[in-house]
Every structure is written in C-alpha cells, then in structure tokens.
Amino acid sequence: MREISVESERWPIAGAFTISRGSKTEAEVVTVTIREDGVTGRGECVPYGRYGETVKDVIASIKVIGQSISDGMTRDELQRAMHRGAARNAIDCALWDLEAKLTGEPVWKLAGVAEPQPLTTAYTLSLAAPDAMREAARAAASRPLLKLKLGGGGDDIDRVAAVREGAPGATLIVDANEGWKADDVLPLARELAKLGVALIEQPLPAKEDEALRGIDSPVPLCADESAHGIEGMIRLVGLYQYVNVKLDKTGGLTEALSVVRSAKRRKLGVMVGCMVATSLAMAPAAFIAQGADFVDLDGPLLLAKDRPHGIAYEGSLMMPPEKALWG
Known part of the structure; x- marks a missing residue:
C-alpha cells in the first residue's frame, strides 16, 4: 500500500526575481512524497499564476487523486487521469523517483535516456x-x-x-x-x-x-x-x-x-x-x-x-x- 502526502514550502530568493509580469522575493513550491515498502519518492512543482494555478488549488488536485495513487495508479494512467500542469508534474516525478528507488535502477535507465553529464x-x-x-x-x-x-x-x-x-x-x-x-x-x-x-x-x-x-x-x-x-x-x-x-x-x-x-x-x-x-x-x-x-x-x-x-x-x-x- 502506498502513502502519499503533499505540502507547500517557501524558499527565499536571493534579492528579488522580476519579469514583465511582476516581482517576487520567495519561491512557493508544492512537494509530493509517495512512500511504498519503506522507500520514498519525491517530486516538486511550482504553481504558475499565468495558467490560473494557485498553491491551494494544486494541493487540492493532488489530494483528490491521492487515493488512486495509493491504490497503485501508474504514470501512464496518471497522464489520462489529470490535466497537465504543476499538480501532475509533482506526482509524476515522485512516481519516477519511487520506481528508481524500488528497483535500484536510475531514472535515466528507466526512461531510456543518456546518463546525465554536467x-x-x-x-x-x-x-x-x-x-x-x-x-x-x-x-x-x-x-x-x-x-x-x-x-x-x-x-x-x-x-x-x-x-x-x-x-x-x-x-x-x-x-x-x-x-x-x-x-x-x-x-x-x-x-x-x-x-x-x-x-x-x-x-x-x-x-x-x-x-x-x-x-x-x-x-x-x-x-x-x-x-x-x-x-x-x-x-x-x-x-x-x-x-x-x-x-x-x-x-x-x-x-x-x-x-x-x-x-x-x-x-x-x-x-x-x-x-x-x-x-x-x-x-x-x-x-x-x-x-x-x-x-x-x-x-x-x-x-x-x-x-x-x-x-x-x-x-x-x-x-x-x-x-x-x-x-
């Protein structure tokens, strides 16, 4: 049985970060943790107001699908069950991390991509x-x-x-x-x-x-x-x-x-x-x-x-x- 949890975190920016749409002095992120058989997978996302996303709504979306994740939803099933965006990103990345740690195979091998280099x-x-x-x-x-x-x-x-x-x-x-x-x-x-x-x-x-x-x-x-x-x-x-x-x-x-x-x-x-x-x-x-x-x-x-x-x-x-x- 899997367990999934979600939380928001605030990380101070060194100074301020300014673009044409405004400035901010901290990064507010949402992290997802999925545990299975004593192993933990994690993912992080940033809700983006440009697309109508808020931290509150992203967390709510993750909680809504949480039971399905606990019941063993796969990454492919996740693509069909959720719209793309920050919430799905955090869950998807947590599932990749979880699989890598459960199997002992790094994500790059699981994904069929090149081994990461600098x-x-x-x-x-x-x-x-x-x-x-x-x-x-x-x-x-x-x-x-x-x-x-x-x-x-x-x-x-x-x-x-x-x-x-x-x-x-x-x-x-x-x-x-x-x-x-x-x-x-x-x-x-x-x-x-x-x-x-x-x-x-x-x-x-x-x-x-x-x-x-x-x-x-x-x-x-x-x-x-x-x-x-x-x-x-x-x-x-x-x-x-x-x-x-x-x-x-x-x-x-x-x-x-x-x-x-x-x-x-x-x-x-x-x-x-x-x-x-x-x-x-x-x-x-x-x-x-x-x-x-x-x-x-x-x-x-x-x-x-x-x-x-x-x-x-x-x-x-x-x-x-x-x-x-x-x-």
Missing part, C-alpha cells in the same frame, strides 16, 4: 533599469550563458546593450515573457542581432503569436508560454525555431520526454527551462536536458538556500543530481 546552464538576470542590469551582468560576466528578462518597453534594447557592455564575452538569451507587440518583433530582433543575442523567448502573448508565422527573424525565436504538451507541437512549426520544455507545463517528466522527441522530429531546437525552485525540481529536468540546445536550470542559484543534497553548481556548470536528492 550541463552548462544559463544564469538569469532579472528585469531592471539598464544601469542595474549592466552591474548585474558585470557580476556574472564569468558565466558563459546569460538570460535577460525584458519588459516590452522602449528600454529593452538599452537593457541588452548594457548587459553586453557588462558581460562582453557571454552568450545572451532574451526573454520577453509575452511583453512585445507584433510590429516590434522584427525591428527589435534586428537590433538584438547586432548585439549578438542568440535566442529570443516568447516575444508575443501566446494568443497572438500567429503573427510570427513567416517572419524572417535574424535571431531565432523560442516558444515558452505557447508550448505546453505533445498535441500542440505541430502548430509551433513555422512560428518558432525552438521550444522551451518545462516540467510544470508538460505535467511531468513522462510527457516532457515525448515533447522533446516530438520537437526533434519536427526540426525544432530544444531549450529546457524551469521555474524558480529548488534542486528537487531541477533534478528530473536535468534528465531531459541532456542533448538540449540551451539549458536554463538555474533555479537553485537564484535562491538564498537550497535543499540538503542539492545539485552542485561549479559556476554555471550543473552537476548531475545525487540519488539522495532524486532519481
């Missing part, structure tokens, strides 16, 4: 005034890959130029978080190309991104809020060149594996991203990030503290997770 992750600079972002870039100039949060205003090019001045050797990704207007995409992309930007994430609101079809952007475009699960992949072709895969959007590792395979079949590049969360949320994402074109799994680096047995980072080099943490 990964170079992006490091995120929060949205701020250009001068502040220049200083933040200088402090992070030794990191090879920086991700900039932009705001959609007239200062975006100034922000990127300031970051480029502060970190002249870094590869830059910019994330508009749906903050631009359709008429601004090409002019902004042309300016960003001059600044050596390698990727633009989600320039337009997801409901308006059909305006991107056929645009010859000099900087590749990456779907984030427009990309969720497996059935939406076909539509992305012709709009974007990359897709950002996040476990809270796909509803867990199980569907994320399928999304990555689908993206590659369609010649879409893959970025593996995260919410601001602890190493328990990063660990399963590290398994799908093997072979990704861009990795953005810096959540624990943005926190004031992390979990015991947290993922080790050497600068921006992310080490494989320890079994004591997950998988």
Whole structure:
C-alpha cells in the first residue's frame, strides 16, 4: 500500500526575481512524497499564476487523486487521469523517483535516456533599469550563458546593450515573457542581432503569436508560454525555431520526454527551462536536458538556500543530481 502526502514550502530568493509580469522575493513550491515498502519518492512543482494555478488549488488536485495513487495508479494512467500542469508534474516525478528507488535502477535507465553529464546552464538576470542590469551582468560576466528578462518597453534594447557592455564575452538569451507587440518583433530582433543575442523567448502573448508565422527573424525565436504538451507541437512549426520544455507545463517528466522527441522530429531546437525552485525540481529536468540546445536550470542559484543534497553548481556548470536528492 502506498502513502502519499503533499505540502507547500517557501524558499527565499536571493534579492528579488522580476519579469514583465511582476516581482517576487520567495519561491512557493508544492512537494509530493509517495512512500511504498519503506522507500520514498519525491517530486516538486511550482504553481504558475499565468495558467490560473494557485498553491491551494494544486494541493487540492493532488489530494483528490491521492487515493488512486495509493491504490497503485501508474504514470501512464496518471497522464489520462489529470490535466497537465504543476499538480501532475509533482506526482509524476515522485512516481519516477519511487520506481528508481524500488528497483535500484536510475531514472535515466528507466526512461531510456543518456546518463546525465554536467550541463552548462544559463544564469538569469532579472528585469531592471539598464544601469542595474549592466552591474548585474558585470557580476556574472564569468558565466558563459546569460538570460535577460525584458519588459516590452522602449528600454529593452538599452537593457541588452548594457548587459553586453557588462558581460562582453557571454552568450545572451532574451526573454520577453509575452511583453512585445507584433510590429516590434522584427525591428527589435534586428537590433538584438547586432548585439549578438542568440535566442529570443516568447516575444508575443501566446494568443497572438500567429503573427510570427513567416517572419524572417535574424535571431531565432523560442516558444515558452505557447508550448505546453505533445498535441500542440505541430502548430509551433513555422512560428518558432525552438521550444522551451518545462516540467510544470508538460505535467511531468513522462510527457516532457515525448515533447522533446516530438520537437526533434519536427526540426525544432530544444531549450529546457524551469521555474524558480529548488534542486528537487531541477533534478528530473536535468534528465531531459541532456542533448538540449540551451539549458536554463538555474533555479537553485537564484535562491538564498537550497535543499540538503542539492545539485552542485561549479559556476554555471550543473552537476548531475545525487540519488539522495532524486532519481
């Protein structure tokens, strides 16, 4: 007989994390623990208000299906029983972790993916005034890959130029978080190309991104809020060149594996991203990030503290997770 429990936790952010939709000073996560035969599996998710999720509702959803999990529901059954989202992600990842510990086989073998190797992750600079972002870039100039949060205003090019001045050797990704207007995409992309930007994430609101079809952007475009699960992949072709895969959007590792395979079949590049969360949320994402074109799994680096047995980072080099943490 399995036992499942769920709780919310708050983890302070080092300073504040700011994007175009607002700021926060702590990461509120939901963790699921599933116990069976003296073995424990864990999963973590971040309810995302952009999709109407709240901590209260996610916990309630997990409790509703809890009896089915206790009765032995499989991961495949879980995909059919729950909509994708944060709640399913936490349960799905806990089930993967539980199976790995019950069988003694690591998740990478169970999932049929490559054994995790160290990964170079992006490091995120929060949205701020250009001068502040220049200083933040200088402090992070030794990191090879920086991700900039932009705001959609007239200062975006100034922000990127300031970051480029502060970190002249870094590869830059910019994330508009749906903050631009359709008429601004090409002019902004042309300016960003001059600044050596390698990727633009989600320039337009997801409901308006059909305006991107056929645009010859000099900087590749990456779907984030427009990309969720497996059935939406076909539509992305012709709009974007990359897709950002996040476990809270796909509803867990199980569907994320399928999304990555689908993206590659369609010649879409893959970025593996995260919410601001602890190493328990990063660990399963590290398994799908093997072979990704861009990795953005810096959540624990943005926190004031992390979990015991947290993922080790050497600068921006992310080490494989320890079994004591997950998988």
